[in-house]
Amino acid sequence: MSKLTTILILAGGLALSGCQSAATTGSTGRAGEFGCIAGTVGGAVVGGLVGSTIGAGTGQLWAVGTGATLGAAGGNALTCY
Known part of the structure; x- marks a missing residue:
């Protein structure tokens, strides 16, 4: 795996972890967090x-990485509010 691929994977994971932290501050409770x-x-x-x-x-490989990133962003947008 090249250095650029590793950096892109880590950046995508970091971006997704930032999206997850917003759901824990709401009053939806544990069930809402699990759904997110x-x-x-x-x-x-x-x-x-x-x-x-x-x-x-x-x-x-790039298509799988891009699909997973966009799919995670879409799933997050649909289930987290």
């Missing part, structure tokens, strides 16, 4: 699976 995390993780899994069907070789 489940939506984010579920979106990442679905996005990664969709991304794995695109490209070949190194391009497929």
Whole structure:
């Protein structure tokens, strides 16, 4: 794995962790927090699976990473408020 790929993965994880902290400050309780995390993780899994069907070789790796990142952002937007 190249240095650029590692940096992009770490930056994406850091960005997603920033999104998660906002849900814990509300009055939704533990059930709302679980739904938020489940939506984010579920979106990442679905996005990664969709991304794995695109490209070949190194391009497929980038497609999986991009799909997982966009899926997590979409799942977070749908389940966290």
